[in-house]
Amino acid sequence: MTGETTRSTSDCIAQMARDAREAQREVALLDDAAKSAALREIANVLRASGEAILSANAKDLASGRDGGLAEAMLDRLALDEGRLEGIAGALENVAQLPDPVGEVISRDDRPNGLELSRVRIPIGVIGIIYESRPNVTIDAAALCFKSGNAAILRGGSEAVHSNRALMQAFGEGLEKAGIPRQIVQLVPTQDRAAVGAMLQASGLIDMIVPRGGKSLVERVQRDARVPVLAHLDGICHTYVDRSADPETAKQVAVNAKMRRPGICGAMETLLIDSAYPAAAELCTALADSGCELVGDGRARALDPRIEEANEEDWDTEYLAPKLSIAIVDGLDAALGHIARHSSGHTDAVIATDENVTERFLSEVDSAIVMANASSQFADGGEFGLGAEIGIATGRLHARGPVALEGLTTYKWQVRGSGQTRS
Amino acid sequence: MTGETTRSTSDCIAQMARDAREAQREVALLDDAAKSAALREIANVLRASGEAILSANAKDLASGRDGGLAEAMLDRLALDEGRLEGIAGALENVAQLPDPVGEVISRDDRPNGLELSRVRIPIGVIGIIYESRPNVTIDAAALCFKSGNAAILRGGSEAVHSNRALMQAFGEGLEKAGIPRQIVQLVPTQDRAAVGAMLQASGLIDMIVPRGGKSLVERVQRDARVPVLAHLDGICHTYVDRSADPETAKQVAVNAKMRRPGICGAMETLLIDSAYPAAAELCTALADSGCELVGDGRARALDPRIEEANEEDWDTEYLAPKLSIAIVDGLDAALGHIARHSSGHTDAVIATDENVTERFLSEVDSAIVMANASSQFADGGEFGLGAEIGIATGRLHARGPVALEGLTTYKWQVRGSGQTRS
Numbered sequence: 001m002t003g004e005t006t007r008s009t010s011d012c013i014a015q016m017a018r019d020a021r022e023a024q025r026e027v028a029l030l031d032d033a034a035k036s037a038a039l040r041e042i043a044n045v046l047r048a049s050g051e052a053i054l055s056a057n058a059k060d061l062a063s064g065r066d067g068g069l070a071e072a073m074l075d076r077l078a079l080d081e082g083r084l085e086g087i088a089g090a091l092e093n094v095a096q097l098p099d100p101v102g103e104v105i106s107r108d109d110r111p112n113g114l115e116l117s118r119v120r121i122p123i124g125v126i127g128i129i130y131e132s133r134p135n136v137t138i139d140a141a142a143l144c145f146k147s148g149n150a151a152i153l154r155g156g157s158e159a160v161h162s163n164r165a166l167m168q169a170f171g172e173g174l175e176k177a178g179i180p181r182q183i184v185q186l187v188p189t190q191d192r193a194a195v196g197a198m199l200q201a202s203g204l205i206d207m208i209v210p211r212g213g214k215s216l217v218e219r220v221q222r223d224a225r226v227p228v229l230a231h232l233d234g235i236c237h238t239y240v241d242r243s244a245d246p247e248t249a250k251q252v253a254v255n256a257k258m259r260r261p262g263i264c265g266a267m268e269t270l271l272i273d274s275a276y277p278a279a280a281e282l283c284t285a286l287a288d289s290g291c292e293l294v295g296d297g298r299a300r301a302l303d304p305r306i307e308e309a310n311e312e313d314w315d316t317e318y319l320a321p322k323l324s325i326a327i328v329d330g331l332d333a334a335l336g337h338i339a340r341h342s343s344g345h346t347d348a349v350i351a352t353d354e355n356v357t358e359r360f361l362s363e364v365d366s367a368i369v370m371a372n373a374s375s376q377f378a379d380g381g382e383f384g385l386g387a388e389i390g391i392a393t394g395r396l397h398a399r400g401p402v403a404l405e406g407l408t409t410y411k412w413q414v415r416g417s418g419q420t421r422s
Numbered sequence: 423m424t425g426e427t428t429r430s431t432s433d434c435i436a437q438m439a440r441d442a443r444e445a446q447r448e449v450a451l452l453d454d455a456a457k458s459a460a461l462r463e464i465a466n467v468l469r470a471s472g473e474a475i476l477s478a479n480a481k482d483l484a485s486g487r488d489g490g491l492a493e494a495m496l497d498r499l500a501l502d503e504g505r506l507e508g509i510a511g512a513l514e515n516v517a518q519l520p521d522p523v524g525e526v527i528s529r530d531d532r533p534n535g536l537e538l539s540r541v542r543i544p545i546g547v548i549g550i551i552y553e554s555r556p557n558v559t560i561d562a563a564a565l566c567f568k569s570g571n572a573a574i575l576r577g578g579s580e581a582v583h584s585n586r587a588l589m590q591a592f593g594e595g596l597e598k599a600g601i602p603r604q605i606v607q608l609v610p611t612q613d614r615a616a617v618g619a620m621l622q623a624s625g626l627i628d629m630i631v632p633r634g635g636k637s638l639v640e641r642v643q644r645d646a647r648v649p650v651l652a653h654l655d656g657i658c659h660t661y662v663d664r665s666a667d668p669e670t671a672k673q674v675a676v677n678a679k680m681r682r683p684g685i686c687g688a689m690e691t692l693l694i695d696s697a698y699p700a701a702a703e704l705c706t707a708l709a710d711s712g713c714e715l716v717g718d719g720r721a722r723a724l725d726p727r728i729e730e731a732n733e734e735d736w737d738t739e740y741l742a743p744k745l746s747i748a749i750v751d752g753l754d755a756a757l758g759h760i761a762r763h764s765s766g767h768t769d770a771v772i773a774t775d776e777n778v779t780e781r782f783l784s785e786v787d788s789a790i791v792m793a794n795a796s797s798q799f800a801d802g803g804e805f806g807l808g809a810e811i812g813i814a815t816g817r818l819h820a821r822g823p824v825a826l827e828g829l830t831t832y833k834w835q836v837r838g839s840g841q842t843r844s
Contacts (some may be wrong), residue, residue: 025761029785108806114795116805121787123817206817227649227818248840255842339447361835363451365543373536373838382843383538383834384530395545395628396649397818400834412805412822413783416795418670420677421804 009189010197013152016185017204020125020150023182028122028148032099034177035146039095042173043088046138049169050084056165057134064158076132077159087138087166090387094142097386100405101148115415120408122148124206127198128389129154129220131212134162140211141170141184143389147407150183152205154198156212157190199224209390209402214317229402231367231393233317233343234264236375239271239334239360241351246278248372249350250285255374256348258289261321264391265346265368265378268317269324271334274298283325291321298327314341331356335363342366344393346378367392367399431611432619435574438607439626442547442572445604450544450570454521456599457568461517464595465510468560471591472506478587479556486580498554499581509560509588512809516564519808522827523570537837542830544570546628549620550811551576551642553634556584562633563592563606565811569829572605574627576620578634579612621646631812636739651824653789653815655739655765656686658797661693661756661782663773668700670794671772672707677796678770680711683743686813687768687790687800690739691746693756696720705747713743720749736763753778757785764788766815768800789814789821 027035046053057079064074103120110116126149128140137155144151155163163186171181187194198205202225209229210220217232238256240249256267270286272279283303287293294309295302306325313324314337328334338347348370349360357371368378380388380401388401398406449457468475479501486496525542532538548571550562559577566573577585585608593603609616620627624647631651632642639654660678662671678689692708694701705725709715716731717724728747735746736759750756760769770792771782779793790800802810802823810823820828 025785025787028787110804110806114799114804124787245840251842252840259843357837361837363447365447365450365546366833368834368836370836371838373836373841374843376843377536377836377838377841382532382536384532395831399831409817409821411788412790414790414792414795414799415779415783416793416799418667418674419795419799420673421681421796421798 009191009193010200012189013187013194013197013201014204016152016187017125017201019182020152020185021204023180024122024124024148024150026180027145027150027183028101030148030179032101035099035148036095038174038177038179039091039142039146041177042142042170043091043095045173045176046084046088046091046166046169049165049172050081053084053162053165053169054079054081056161059161060159067158069158073132073158077134077162079134079162083135087135090135090139091142094146094387097146097404099146100408105410112419113417114419117413118410119413120405120410123407123409125150125152125204126407127152127154127201127205127208127226129195129198129208129210129212129216131156131216132158134159134166136211137163137166137186138170139387140209140389141167143387143404144407145183147404149407150185152185152187152198154187154195160190195219196223199226202226211390227397229390229392229394229398229406231264231343231345231391234266234345234391235268235315235317235341235343236265236345236378237269237271237338237342237347238267238375239328239331239338239347239349240273240276240279240282241331241349241353241356242273242275242277243353243356244273244276244350245352246281249278249282252348252350252372252374253282254285254289256376257286257291257323258321259374259376262319263376265375266319267323267348267375269314269326269341271326271328271337272299273331273334274327274329279327286323291323293323293325295325296327299325317343331359335360338364338366345391346370346375348373348375431613431615432622434611435609435616435619435623436626438574438609439547439623441604442574442607443626445602446544446546446570446572448602449567449572449605450523452570452601454523457521457570458517460596460599460601461513461564461568463599464564464592465513465517467595467598468506468510468513468588468591471587471594472503475506475584475587475591476501476503478583481583482581489580491580495554495580499556499584501556501584505557509557512557512561513564516568516809519568519826521568522830527832534841535839536841539835540832541835542827542832545829545831547572547574547626548829549574549576549623549627549630549648551617551620551630551632551634551638553578553638554580556581556588558633559585559588559608560592561809562631562811563589565809565826566829567605569826571829572607574607574609574620576609576617582612617641618645621648624648633812649819651812651814651816651820651828653686653765653767653813656688656767657690657737657739657763657765658687658767658800659691659693659760659764659769660689660797661750661753661760661769661771662695662698662701662704663753663771663775663778664695664697664699665775665778666695666698666772667774668703671700671704674770674772674794674796675704676707676711678798679708679713679745680743681796681798684741685798687797688741689745689770689797691736691748691763693748693750693759694721695753695756696749696751701749708745713745715745715747717747718749721747739765753781757782760786760788767813768792768797770795770797
């Protein structure tokens, strides 16, 4: 890459961000009805553009096959009428979610007569950097727009034609609704420098949300000068206490691992209290469910199918039907293991002893802590938030499933009648 | 600086941060009564240590004088019995502020029986980088501790003896209350590399708050890999609309500039509607108050004492009895000027027309927006928040005056009864 290309790429991102900011100032003032109507308009245009979108997608699939893209990647990339209808329906779902903008978070009348309120406003310009799934283009754009933000989208090169066709429909719908198209823009170049330019665009882009595999998130977190909302790993633990109900423990543990082993909320390590009487039964149920098990010495004594775990296993997100099992001597040992190895995403306890569940919920320092429930519930939809832009494990701004509210900030409004400070 | 020094400095910061994290896990679980009692204990130790603290301060003052420190800097540095009592009293004030930790921000019972709550928790380890005022050592430490956070303090080299003596008292008070001293630590070295090491300590320090002049804040914002809570400039505007009450306009404008011209909430630019009938009277009042005035052509016609403004004036924070004045053609022109030149700190409107005040409050995109009040009210104490750790103009996490609540984040607690996800 020459210096010239890099320069012009970052100029291009800067210009996009300035256009986005200008459009955003206008959209920030729209009421919910106007934004929802626009989203429904976009859904209609999307349905009417099905042919164009699917033929663009066919191009991407063809070059993906030529380029030797793996079958799983091709499946993520593929659109059909059913998936397109899913995307359009998701737009309508976002349309009907409550709009967080304008909400008065707190109010206070001061003794000197000043009326203080904290009012929710959009963050501003959000950058989304994502990989192969073209539906992210529409989902992310819709969530940003509904919360009054501008979005700058950088999709994967393997989905370039699909993304352009989807964005064409999105833009047409916006235009029909009388809303500036610049509120949602797709980075036009596939130049890798564009990602770097977005990550460096401090003051121009207010927040970056990476959506994709670990190497993408790692790069974004390492190089970004702009705040990032993300999670790198979901090394989720479930601790089964001596007081756990055995039936609950089996059902919850098998679900937490095996329902969909590849999602970030899937359990990766099971901690079993050494005083739990039904430990062998629990391991048998997991092995019978088809899960590959590795464990420490005490765990291996419980079932012959448990292989020996190595040190890395306790820090590994398998994203597969594989689980590490450690036997721990009670709650404090479990809390210690979790403090050392958890990625701060979701950790759960199974216990009937309320002292144990309450201590776990208060002492485990993760974005989501659960008692007697499957860690697979770690999801914006399951939390009643509607669609989510992602799950965050950082400590500032928003944590856990991030939905519309996480795409807002606030300002202080002060209404006076001529007060001066003495 | 040799590579070796830098390495050992960053090792030292990393070790401090790990110790801080360990202490913080303990302090996060303390209730308000325990934390408040400790703060009162510290206030008592501080009072009892007056002699040691003042003699340490005398050393700093002597080397400051020898080193040719400016009189204003020496004044910031100086402690006496009155100021020490002020610091002890501030500790007691923080003790009695409501504790935000544990507050349930939202609650939702899901249809499947899961009970969801978002609970306020401390952020974790906060880094404070500050300059000459030794009282910041205690104020910042107290706010971090009260909100359950650990603090790593890096004070200015000119206050090194004072800061050590103050921290000695703070540590003794903590110890008397049975709380690990590592919850508040002062960086022991004056090596400039320590600041760099703090700024790079991503994952070890959760947030950095710089307290000091513009060059400090600029460096921190430029170099930090850790989230920063700060404001760089307070280029605050007041717009006087045609509908403004002339008496209100005069009093508020003079107060906004002249009460304390050096604070970040002081007005730096006055925008006067060209249709405002009492503009000359307003400028005369400001000039009579002793303020140096610069303005555009139309402003200069209002009072002979108004000098010509140059382009930089509209982007200058004077922090002095000096003001730039522009005549604008109504609200839209004022909004345009503010969008181009405001630093996003505090902007105010003076008007009796409610359409004007409400449009201003909704359309100006600053951390604090005010109607008919002096911008000098931009202060945590005036907002009823108690002591503030600083004022932030960033868009994420916390904006405007940041107090205890801004030093917290949240986690999701989920209470179930064996639910699995289908």
